[in-house]
Amino acid sequence: MDAIKIESTVPAEKIHHIIEEIPIKKDVNISYEEYENRFRYIFSLNKNEIKRDSLFLDTLTKFVEDMIIKFYADDLISANIDRKLGKLDSVNRSEIIEDVKEVLKSNTLFIKEKKDIKNEIFEYFVEYNTLIIDGYLNFRSKSYHKLIEKAIELVLGNFQLEVEYGEFIDMLKALVESQTxxxxxxxxxxxxxxxxxxxxxxxxxxxxxxxxxxxxxxxxxxxxxxxxxxxxxxxxxxxxxxxxxxxxxxxxxxxxxxxxxxxxxxxxxxxxxxxxxx
CATH class of the missing domain: 3.30.420 (Nucleotidyltransferase; domain 5)
Known part of the structure; x- marks a missing residue:
């Protein structure tokens, strides 16, 4: 199959570890081009691996998912939090962002939604040879933004429960300390x-x-x-x-x-x- 190009604002030195984790890395030729502060990563299969197209596309889909979590999720989550809650202090914001990212990486939460996103990226690669991650997130992937919204709602719900639990414990401690x-x-x-x-x-x-x-x-x-x-x-x-x-x-x-x-x-x-x- 033709080479597939994935464009991003993230330079090669920052994604080395993601590339190293590609399971069929030895069967894939990887190169990149830099232009105007953007980076184009070019993936192509070795000729003798031409029958592994599906696995190849699965691998690139996982690569895009990892890139999004690692380099784009913080800003997407932060913008969504601003819309929902307004400005938060840096400690609470950081905790919520990290908890939401854990939800996005979880293998047991929002399984259907994550499967839909995976299929969406996979099908994009079937139809097109170039994916610009920024453009994909901004203009094509409503499903990814919906997943982030659901993940934030889950985390905020748990966060509120933790706050209420802390207040409950503080009340009981005060009661015990005040009693004879x-x-x-x-x-x-x-x-x-x-x-x-x-x-x-x-x-x-x-x-x-x-x-x-x-x-x-x-x-x-x-x-x-x-x-x-x-x-x-x-x-x-x-x-x-x-x-x-x-x-x-x-x-x-x-x-x-x-x-x-x-x-x-x-x-x-x-x-x-x-x-x-x-």
Whole structure:
């Protein structure tokens, strides 16, 4: 097949690593031309590889996708953020841009949209021998801009959840710090989804009243985790010991660690860890 030309504003020294990652590089002749601060990369198959046209076009499609992510995505994402949110501080902007790029590179998110873009580039190469990346992004690829919009919406949604979660943790920390300590030490033995609460003498703490209050508030059954969290916050102990044994922490324990910080200890191997089972 005829040589295919890909034009860009990105110089050769910046894309060396992308070219080196081309899986059929040994079967492809690659050269480039420079003119008026633009660069034209010329790809052609060796004569004895003429039957590998489809793989060749797949390779060039991947090359264009990598170029876009590496050298064009930041500006495209940034412009889209400006339209949606206006000006952001540099820290938040950088974090959002990097998170959006991770979404664009992900193999599990927006699979259909990415497949459509890949097919779009592939079909372009079937019809034309020259692709100018800047022109493609500016005038032809509505699908790529739609993908970026969806990726930004996903990241902003997650970002908002993180903000709300941080505010939730800060509120609980402030609540705990403002309360009088009802008890010096609380031992929590966690087995599966169940738990036992004990004081410093390892006497069981009865928290049935908290369970009843929560059920009355929410008119429904509440989870053991919700009851555990509410009980410990209400008791606001000076010391909190979580006896996990070989169990993983889980979300509730991670939340308690954020709230109680240096007042919490995770125990993995003691007589209490080994004694109690549920």
């Amino acid at each position: 300590h009802e008890i010096d030490t609380v031992n929590v033995v966690l087995k599966g989804e169940k738990y036992i609460l004990m004081d410093s003498d390892f006497q069981k703490i009865n928290n049935d009243h908290i369970s009843m209050v929560l059920e009355d508030l929410y008119y429904d059954e509440v989870s053991d985790g919700d009851i555990l969290l509410s009980t410990i916050i209400a008791l606001s102990p000076k010391e909190l010991i979580i006896h996990l044994g070989d169990k993983s922490k889980g979300d509730i324990i991670s939340i308690l660690e954020e709230i109680f910080e240096d007042r919490i200890t995770i125990c993995r191997d003691c007589k209490i860890c080994n004694k109690y089972t549920i």
